[in-house]
Amino acid sequence: MIIGVPKEIKDKEGRVSLTPAGCKMLVKMGHKVIVEAGAGNISGFSDAEYQAAGAIMEESPAKIFSEADLILKVKEPLPPEYSLLKEGQVLFTYLHLAADKELTEVLLKKKIVGIAYETVELKDGSLPLLKPMSEIAGKMSVQIGARLLEKPFGGKGVLLGGVPGVAPGVVVIVGAGVVGTSAAKIAVGLGAEVYVLDINAERLRYLDDIFGGRVKTLISNEYNLEYAISKADLLIGGVLVPGYKAPRIVTEEMIKKMAPGSVVIDVAIDQGGCIETVDRVTTHSNPTFEKFGVIHYSVANIPGSVPRTSTLALTSATLPYLLEIVNKGWERAIRENQYLAKGVNTFDGKLTNKGVAEAHDMPYYPLVL
Known part of the structure; x- marks a missing residue:
């Protein structure tokens, strides 16, 4: 051939x-x-x-x-x-x-x-050819978000890990799959306060076990999303339904409640995005846009930068x-x-x-x- x-x-x-x-x-x-x-x-x-x-x-x-x-x-x-x-x-x-x-x-x-x-897709529902790139995109989403939170990049000037006597930044991750789990590893490693939301209670139970309670887990519903997102310095969207367009589960009203200079990263943008205010695909050359005072990042090929x-x-x-x-x-x-x-x-x-x-x-x- x-x-x-x-x-x-x-x-x-x-x-x-x-x-x-x-x-x-x-x-x-x-x-x-x-x-x-x-x-x-x-x-x-x-x-x-x-x-x-x-x-x-x-x-x-x-x-x-x-x-x-x-x-x-x-x-x-x-x-x-x-x-x-x-x-x-x-x-x-x-x-x-x-x-x-x-x-x-x-x-x-x-x-x-x-x-x-x-x-x-394998018998257990895992996606062997997507997984390695999801791992990289999840890890990089926190790395990128941490930089965008810096004041020179338009962020609110928050250090995710905090310092003694100062509370750490809050990272909210929507979706507890490969992207979400990988993002949580980096966010926890930086010392941030981390929330992970998903509709699958067993998956949340697994994350609670592997992180030893270091991650706060919440069932994903409108009430819990509104609660967590209102606290977020960095919001990461990692919702995936294999083959299907990603559901828009984070609404515009939720984003409006975030403080100015907060950061949103929609890793699901390849499949259409799971955050309502992400209305465009951005590029590595022009990666962000601002809406309601919140910095949005929606690059469709995040792993391409490494x-x-x-x-x-x-x-x-x-x-x-x-x-x-x-x-x-x-x-x-x-x-x-x-x-x-x-x-x-x-x-x-x-x-x-x-x-x-x-x-x-x-x-x-x-x-x-």
Whole structure:
């Protein structure tokens, strides 16, 4: 199979979808790997390393898309790449289609086999290809929030950890999944006062156990959300329903009750966001906006700012699934791996993910091969 690895074009996205180590493995198995020149530079992987691993280096992304049977990316295709996709091509990447109707329509029109990292789901409901990036985004959300709370960045001038004789800052995390748990680890480590809200009492019980009571847990409902958010210096949204558009559970009225200079970070923005006042996707170049005196951060590719760590974590997770696809062919691979099959969002011009179909009010077709 011919695997194409184009350079990511999203704003300041430094990750790359394949390391030289993965490339070498594919080439030894008899596959052809075409890598765009400079694709790995920001992650610390030189063109020379890819060449030594057997890759063919190519300057033109258009040529990569035209020659490849499978396009391997990190982030979803952006409008300049839409015309490069060819009919029937396999696309293996993060897609987040529930929040992007235009891309959904492009993939359907071109009959792309769209396999989304974020909807590959194991028997226990875990998302093995989303998890490493959720861990990074959760940890970074506190790191970013701590900086935005500093006065030079427009914040209220609060140190999350406080100092002796001065109360610490308050971090409120909505969602106790991978993002929320990872955020809580960093917030607790900084010495902040931490609240975590979720609808799952068992998950909250687990967090109470692992943090030894250091985190205050609350069942997520309107009353508790209003109570906790009104106290927050930093609010982190980490709600996820796999494949579906994120529910907007934090309302505008709740945000209005936050003190001026407080910070909101919506990590769920990839799936449309879970905070009502987050009405736009921001970028690493222009990451924040202010609403009701509150600083909002809604960058859709948070892990892209630590590309070395993120690339190594992501490719370690995706490579085993990629090997199944290229060695068996995608049809046999998904027939034999029910978890990988859940990653197929589009096929033969049809939407095969129920959450995406509902988000865009489009017909849903269960995957049949």
